Amino acid sequence: MLESLWSALSPFNLTLAFFGVIAGTLIGSLPGLSATMAVAVLVPFTFAMDPASGLIALGAVYTGAIYGGAYSAILVNTPGTPAAIATAMDGFPMAKRGDGDLAVTLSCIGSVIGGLVGALALLFLAPPLSTIALAFGPVEYFWLAIFGLSLIATLSKGNTLKGLIGGAIGLLLACVGSAVVGGDVRYTFGQVQLLGGIPVIPALIGLYCIPVLINLVVKPDDHLERRTAQVKGFRLLEALGLMWRSKVNVLRSSVLGTAIGILPAAGGSVAGLVAYSEAKRTSKTPEEFGKGATDGIIASETANSATVGGGFIPTLVLGIPGTPPDAIILGALLVQGIRTGPQLFTQQADIVFTFVMGLLIATILMLPVGLVMGRYAFKLIINIPKTALTPAVALLTVIGAFAIEVNTVHVLIMIILGIISWLIARIGFEASPIVLGLILGPIAEAGFVQAWLIGGAQGNIPAMFFTQPISLAIIAMTVLTLVTPFIAERRKRMKGVKT
Amino acid sequence: MSGQGASRSIAPDLAGALLAVCLGAYAIYETKDMSDLGAVFPTAAGTLCILGGVALTLLAFKNRSRPSDLTLERPDWPRMVALSVVLLAWAVLLKPLGFIISSLVGMTAVVWLTWRGAATVKAVVVHAVALAILMVGFYSLMVFVLRIAVP
Incomplete structure (x- = not known):
């Protein structure tokens, strides 16, 4: 393992990791230009490198891109990548009140800690942990998606009922196009372009970014508070203090x-x-x-960065990619002649351990890179005149929606959803529950239909859904999540009555 | 217009409820041509919408004496509509006009809609240069780095 560490610390690999993190952070910070795209762009360049160096470059770009999504989430309320959806919820309010620099620093430290925990899990626990992936069948995925949907109750700011309606609208949007199983054509209005469904990234840009753009144009006031831009800097000590106070949250989220x-x-x-x-x-x-709330940013950023190392576990041990960037990296591995599987950690241990060490180093490099880039991103956004910021945001939304599949229909879908999002926000409906329904709908439906068919073939559908131990645990968590806000609201009301 | 502490206007809640019920009813109506399994999720989501809409209506009437937590400002509707038209036109003209021309026209229109102060020659020149730099930067990123085929 020490040899692998020295190999990862070679000047060439360090340079790759450093520039990989910078490139990934830059691409990830632009809405629509996802981690998948950042990794895909780099793949051809890695073919000329030795396998470990190529993997280090890809891992560094991936790590940087997941973190970079936080910048636009915090500074313009638009998650650069879907992983940063939860970051926007508290990041943008912090930026609005003049604490954007602190939010960026917190997200950077959280990302580094989460990334390190994920990479260490990959280093020491990969083979045993990979069995978790195999324990999840269709019914577990269905319940996991339902659990995800139950988070609407927690994520809705103030009005749970409107959040639930928003989630249902998101589910309906997820139904557009060909059905996951069976091929029913649903809600396409005869448009061939809608057969593939509502594209998630353009929808995300539209639902989050277009309302921000409209507000920038229609409101005469500044985008963010300018009072703290020139005074506070990194606010590193303050952020470290907050992280220490939030250590249980950090550990749990990792x-x-x-x-x-x-x-x-x-x-x-x-x-x-x-x-x-x-x-x-x-x-x-x-x-x-x-x-x-600083705890919100810490939780979101720590968890999304931890998925990078976690996602590599089934990719390397089982050959099952956890996310689209993992799938691209898996392809790059195959081109390099590396066969994934449990034997990878013994037969080609030098390559795997050098890669994991490289991932650890890239994650650590994210701290200086992220802090410096984040500080200047915040200063730039806060000092740039609104008349220069709005065309930049408009261009980013159009480019971001267009670039994914080079499709102008996606741009139209993004704009229409964005206008609707702005309109319904005026009557109290937020974007997050809709996005949650849109992202989790297909996972829930595929899991449900497959589990139903398997249960039907076995002759006992209820047993399929309600007797698996993992399913029961997820159902219990779902009930807990749904009930907690109502209990808290009731307690609050009781306290109010007493006082 | 309603604000914190003001008497509650139930119009936003009723509008939301109407939207939810209509959407839910349409979603369920459309399931008539779907297979049984294909209709499960649309029916479930449609039913949730309708039930949510009905509950929202009942709660709106029940809570109308409580202070509202929704602050509605009168928006600048002409600017909002103009921006929507600009963005939609930008998307439609992206292919026929090409990326560079449509984006330059679109961005200029967005700047014009955002502008509220006096348009001095210096300010116009600075913004024109900024737009040109933005265009060159993003075009280079798209074409030379990410190798995306832009129209």
Whole structure:
């Protein structure tokens, strides 16, 4: 293992990790240019490198891209990647009140800690942890998605009922196009372009970014408070103090992120949202969440970065990619002649351990890179005149929606959803529950239909859904998540009556 | 207009409820041509919408004496509509006009809609240069780095 560490610390590999993190952070910070795209762009360049160096470069870009998504989430309320959805909920309110620099520093430290925990799990626990991925069948995925949807109750700011309606609208949006199983064509209005469904990234950009753009144009006031831009800097000590006070949250979010990263198809967005919800549920001041709670950012960023190492566990041990970037990296591994599987850690241990060490180093490098880039990103956003910021945001939204599949219809879908999002926000409906429904709908439906068919073939459908131990545990968590906000609301009301 | 502590206007809640019920009803109506399994999720989501809409209506009337937590400002509707038209036109013209021309026109229109002060020659030149730098930067990123085929 020491040899692998020295190999990862070679000047060439260090340079790759350093520039990989910078490139990934830059691409991840631009809405629509996802971690998948960042990794895919780099793959051809890695073919000329030795396998370990190529993997280090890809891992560094991936790590940087997941972190970079936090910048736009915090500074313009638009998650750069789906993994940063929960970051925007408290990051943007912090930036609005002039604490954007602190939010960026917290997200950086959280990402580094989460990334390190995920990478260490990959280093020491990969073979045993990979069995978790195999324990999840369709019915477990169905319940996991339902659990994710139950987070709406926690994520809704103030009005749970409107949050639930928003989630149902998101589910309906997820139904557009060909059905996951069976091929029913649903809600396409005869448009061939809608057969593939509502594209998630353009929808995400539209639902979050277009309302920000409209508000920038229609409101005469500044985008963010300018009072603290020139005074506070990194606010590193303050952030470290907050992280220390939030150590249980950090640990829980890291473990959740790693565990959810192991599950194929779950990914950083689910991890961030679950960790955020748990942080809010266990907080002594849950009412602060959504208004700029530091614990919210810490939970989301720690968890989404932990999914990077977690996602590599099934990719390397089982050959099952957890996320799209993992799938691309798996392809790069195959091109390099590396066969994934449990024997990888013994037969090609030098390559694997050099890669994991490289991932650890890239994660540590994220601290200086992220702090410096974050500080200048915040200063730039806060000092740039609104008349220069709005065309930049408009261009980013159009490019981001267009670039994914080079499709102008996606741009139209993004704009229409964005306008609707702005309109319904005026009557109290938020974007997050809709996005949650849109992302989790297909996972829930595929799991449900497959489990139903398997249960039907076995002659006992209820047993399929309600007797598996993992399913029962997830159902219990779901009930707990749904009931907690109502109990808290009731307690609050009782206290109010007494006083 | 309603604000913190003001008497509650139930219009936003009723509008939300109407939207939810209509959407839910349409979603369920459309399931008539779907297979049984294909209709499960649309029916469930549609039913949730309708039930949520009905509950929202009942709660709106029940709580109308409570102070509202929803602060509605009168928006600048002409600017909002103009921006929506600009963005939609930008998307439609992206292919026929090409990325560079459509984006330059689109961004200029967005700047014009955002502008509230006096348009001095210096300010116009600075913004024109900023737009040009933005365009060159993003075009280079798309074409030369990410190798995306832009129109």
